[in-house]
Amino acid sequence: MFRWTPFGIIGHNHGDYFIMQGKASREKEIDKLKKHLGNVFWDRDRRWIILFPEGGFYYNRVESSQRYAKANGFPHLEHTTLPRMGAVKAILEACGPRDEENPEGMVKSRSSSKLKLLKDTVGAIREKKYVKEMKPPIKYVLDVTIAYPDGHPHSLATLALGTRQECEIGVNYRIYKADDVPFHDDDKLRDWMYERYAEKDKMLDTYYKEGVFHKGEEGVPVHFPYWKIVGQYCFWFASFYAQYKIYGWLAWQLWALFSSIISFVFF
Secondary structure (H helix, E strand, O other), X not given: OHHHOHHHHHHHHHOOOOOOOOOOOHHHHHHHXXXXXXXXXXXXXXXXXXXXXXXXXXXXHHHHHHHHHHHHOOOOOOOOOOOOOHHHHHHHHHHOOOOOOOOOOOOOOOOOOHHHHHHHHHHHHHOOHHHHHHOOOOOEEEEEEEXXXXXXXXXHHHXXXXXXXXXXXXXXXXXXXXXXXXXXXXXXXXXXXXXXXXHHHHHHHHHHHHOOOOOOOOOOOOOOOHHHHHHHHHHHHHHHHHHHHHHHHHHHHHHHHHHHHHHHXXX
């Protein structure tokens, strides 16, 4: 749904990828994601990939996540849902740490035929494998946990209209080396991810009860000046108006074209 909104159009131009949910298209979507990363992450010289592993709204997934956890002996989560592995594995396989001894896509120099070596080299360049090898891979996984007052996040309406009262939002950062993430083994990756989310759930529970993620630890307040907030609202209103005018003009042109075609055919 979001891909057809102004947010989605901007995301598409930025190189974002929208994954279609569903068991029927899961494998195809993962393959498409890998190809997308090859075309966007390396070609555009990106350094960050932002991923939401839960893959859906909390209120839509919490019950099914808890049932699945209970049936399979996985952690019971109250404030989060069990993450999905497919996109995490695909991202780390495509852009993560590489085997230094035999990196993926490198043409072996011990080719018995110079013609074959040239052919392999051209093929690797066409598949952009050398581009991948020349760019630095993902070295770290930054785990971000966000806590909203009383566990109620901002809605699109409150963000757009500013109707919610001023509040504090807690953000916790933890960093891991990408080499330490066992993405080559599905079971180990699942256990690693579930363990991280069990820790997240515990941190959120502590935050909602104590006001801090870890007892005895004080955070660093970050204040947003009002002039910046007002400036952002002015930008978004101006952007909305500009897009409204552009889409309206395009719709009118299409209608005029359609009307002229109908008139030509029937009259």
